[in-house]
Amino acid sequence: MSTPIRTLLVDDEPLARGLVRELLADFPRLTVAGECQNGTEALAALQAGAYDVVFLDVQMPDLDGVQVLQRLRAAGHPLPLVVFVTAYDQYAVAAFGLHAVDYLLKPLDPDRFTECVDRVQQQVTQRQTQTLNADLAALLQAWPGRPGSAPPPEYQDRFVVKQPERQFFVPATEVCYLEATGSGVLLHTARATHPVRATLGQLAERLDPAHFLRIHRSYVINTSHIVEFKSWTHGEYLFRMTNGQHVSSARSYNAGIQQFLKRFA
Known part of the structure; x- marks a missing residue:
């Protein structure tokens, strides 16, 4: 009418x-x-x-x-x-x-x-x-979640590595996993390991969750670099990365890991 x-x-x-x-x-x-x-x-x-x-x-x-x-x-x-x-x-x-x-x-x-x-x-x-x-x-x-409701978050797409005589970028896509140390974080790539001054928690908040997954209080892995994984002791997981290294998870992070694995079920 x-x-x-x-x-x-x-x-x-x-x-x-x-x-x-x-x-x-x-x-x-x-x-x-x-x-x-x-x-x-x-x-x-x-x-x-x-x-x-x-x-x-x-x-x-x-x-x-x-x-x-x-x-x-x-x-x-x-x-x-x-x-x-x-x-x-x-x-x-x-x-x-x-x-x-x-x-x-x-x-x-x-x-x-x-x-x-x-x-x-x-x-x-x-x-x-x-x-x-x-x-x-x-x-x-x-409308929440609709295009135009808010600008998409800007995730960190590279890291600055500082050395005594030079500074350079490491693209986030090249990082296999990040490891927390007593003095900062190590970026593990396929060819090298680079130290950066930050905490793992700070970096985890800046990284795109579609590609980076916190599996341990000391590790964030780039899921694009996972070669294989298997269940480990006490309900934990062991991931083999493209650089040949193995990274183990902590059981307290299983909810996020299982949510990630559901994408491929």
């Missing part, structure tokens, strides 16, 4: 409002939600209520139709779709300057009125679609 289009009729002549109401009866989607007999009432109604379209007389005793829209816009209120209805065509330029959907001259022609309503319905549908898309985009933006 199409969403009803809330319609406001504004004209200082009751007969004119009645004619518009009668013509609208052939278009059930347009619901007459309010009527005003002058510009002051119209301004108050548009500020207080949510209308999709207003059929607005231009020439009225207090505020004319153009002034109503000018004041509404100056106050920061969104403008509904506007159809100007008047006996005077000299207001057409001002009307379309306010982005009116249409400009109907009295006496109203039924065929011309039908054309106008078709245009109104098309533009209301377009507005509703744009609003729905904006609301959906905002929902996805705020």
